[in-house]
Amino acid sequence: MAESQKNLSVNAALLAGCTRRLFWVLIVWNIVELFISLIGKTEMAPFYVSGAILEAVVSVIYGILLLRLVSESPRYRIAAVCWFINAAGSAVQIPLSAGENAMAVLAGMINLGVLAATLLGTYYECAGHSEVLQEADWDLSDKWQRLWKWYVRFFLVMIGGIFLGAVIPAVGLLILIAAVAVSLIAALVISVFRLIYLYRMSKVFQTCSRA
Numbered sequence: 001m002a003e004s005q006k007n008l009s010v011n012a013a014l015l016a017g018c019t020r021r022l023f024w025v026l027i028v029w030n031i032v033e034l035f036i037s038l039i040g041k042t043e044m045a046p047f048y049v050s051g052a053i054l055e056a057v058v059s060v061i062y063g064i065l066l067l068r069l070v071s072e073s074p075r076y077r078i079a080a081v082c083w084f085i086n087a088a089g090s091a092v093q094i095p096l097s098a099g100e101n102a103m104a105v106l107a108g109m110i111n112l113g114v115l116a117a118t119l120l121g122t123y124y125e126c127a128g129h130s131e132v133l134q135e136a137d138w139d140l141s142d143k144w145q146r147l148w149k150w151y152v153r154f155f156l157v158m159i160g161g162i163f164l165g166a167v168i169p170a171v172g173l174l175i176l177i178a179a180v181a182v183s184l185i186a187a188l189v190i191s192v193f194r195l196i197y198l199y200r201m202s203k204v205f206q207t208c209s210r211a
Contacts, residue, residue: 008208010072010132016205018065019129023198025065029058030191052090059087066125075128082121089114122151129201137204140197147193154186 036051063083069076089110126148133141 008135010135012136012205012208015069015072015132016202016209018068019198019202019205022062022065023195023202025058025062026191026195026198029055029062030195032058052093056087056090059083059090063087066128069128069132073128073131075124075131079121079125079128082117082124085117086114086121089117119151119155123148126151129197133201133204136208137201140200140204143193143197147190147197150186150193151190154190157182157186 032051032055036048036055039047039051060083063080066076066080066083070080092110126144130141130144133144
């Protein structure tokens with residue numbers, strides 16, 4: 001149940017506004033990610049470059065919004081930095097997408113760095129959301145914590161599938177396909193819940209700010 005603004009130690013109006021914007025920016029980011037995944041790097045290179053540029057811009061905007069919330073939880077600072085790393089990774093991928101196979105190793109290393117930053121950033125963002133919600137809506141606060149745990153499980157399944165696919169050549173392709181399929185489904189589900197929780201979070205703090 002939402003508490004009134006006077007009983008909260010956080011700025012409900014700021015949180016309501018920023019989380020509402022985060023909700024819409026995250027929708028755009030997910031659409032861009034889907035677009036990039038569908039077109040690939042080689043078949044439609046000009047569109048890939050446009051998508052990568054847009055992804056970098058959207059990631060920066062998301063990071064800036066998180067920075068605005070640092071006054072409410074210091075966890076948002078690390079989350080924002082991770083989004084900036086994501087943006088830098090997207091920007092660096094642009095020239096690499098036009099390179100030869102020799103660039104594949106470098107691109108792979110960059111992708112691993114971005115993946116690590118994404119994992120870390122997701123943790124700190126979920127932890128930040130959970131922290132600022134503790135006084136306003138404990139149930140939603142707990143859901144952010146559980147969402148992070150599901151994200152870790154999805155990440156481990158993806159990495160495990162790739163690893164098994166590499167060390168067991170006989171069934172490597174099947175394992176890899178299964179891991180990719182499970183990862184895509186899990187990523188979609190997590191993204192949907194993330195949007196739902198952001199929307200609910202915005203409404204909770206909007207109610208608190210008007211109380």
